[in-house]
Amino acid sequence: MSIERRAKPLRDDPLHVASVAKAFQVLDAFGHANGALSLAELATLSGLDKSATQRFAHTLWRLGYLDKDERTRRFSLGRRVLDAAFNFLRSNALVERATPALIELRQACGERANLSLHDDTTMIYAIRQQTKREYFAGSLIGRRIPVFCTAGGRAVLSRLPEDDASSILARSDLSPLTGRTICDPTLIMAKVRAAATDGFALAVEETAPGEITVGAAVTDVAGRPVAAVHIAASVADWPPSAFAERFGPLVAEAAWSLSQRL
Known part of the structure; x- marks a missing residue:
């Protein structure tokens, strides 16, 4: 909506x-x-x-x-x-086009590849391509996650006018999901601005303990963000800087490719 x-x-x-x-x-x-x-x-x-x-x-x-x-x-x-969920997914053009792209991305990176849809103050997982290490909640489509603390959500905010991004944060419940969730609006906006510069956002253990994620925004023909592509892995396998360097460009390229097809 x-x-x-x-x-x-x-x-x-x-x-x-x-x-x-x-x-x-x-x-x-x-x-x-x-x-x-x-x-x-x-x-x-x-x-x-x-x-x-x-x-x-x-x-x-x-x-x-x-x-x-x-x-x-x-x-x-x-x-x-x-x-109802099946009918939404099978009739959604972005989900249809993103599915083969996410399969290729998962095969290329060897980590979990996801697509989430932007819905005001939340992101909703619509595609979850699984890999070697999964947990129950991390495998379910339809799960809502706050925009402010996810890599994909911050990437989405980075493609909005700053006043719109600030409005979303003002209407969000900035409660922590883990002990590492960043909840200060000033710090969040600093992450959003960094995502605008880098073309992707990074989140480390902010929505689930042990999980590191990079995300990039998918935009429509008007340039408005409508979704995000994510790559998620374990912090046990990747230091944040190496993870961002390795997978940030991949996720940004995948999101850009999907944006060209909308």
Whole structure:
């Protein structure tokens, strides 16, 4: 969703359908949970009253977007949710064009190659080409990571006017993900400016312990950043300076090549 659409208050939108939004509040509640939810938990996390939650959960269950354990009466996301994700990925032109490029990049560098899509204050992983050393969360598409502390996110910010980048940081939750996450806006903007000069950004253990990443922005025909290409590896294998020197130009070239095809 674009920044412009997020900025418009929904109550001022004459086309806004409140019941549809509430159904998605129920689905979004599972983003705050690690497992199945009771009706009461679902109501609390969705911000709806229990009666409304029951009606929406029942409808979503009948449609296949929620599953319900008949013994415990607890709800979990249904398989139809995966259909929506699949349809997005198969119909997204950037994902289609980036997939073979990411496979080649992974083969060339021998490390994990990813594509993330820019969505306001976050980046969403859409392609994850795995290698030798992986962890569960690092293998999942659809994961959102804050823009401010990722190599790809900072590369995206570096291709925006500085006022726009500062606005994104001002609206971001600058909470640390690890003990090494840089959360000071002044230091973050210094990293963003360095990315603008270098053509790529570097992040060391800022989103996951032991992980080092370089990222470069993919831009559309208007020159606006829409995504980022990442190469990720282990700090046990690479000192930061050597990693940046070896893989920074590779990731920048891959991102530039994809940008020319949009």
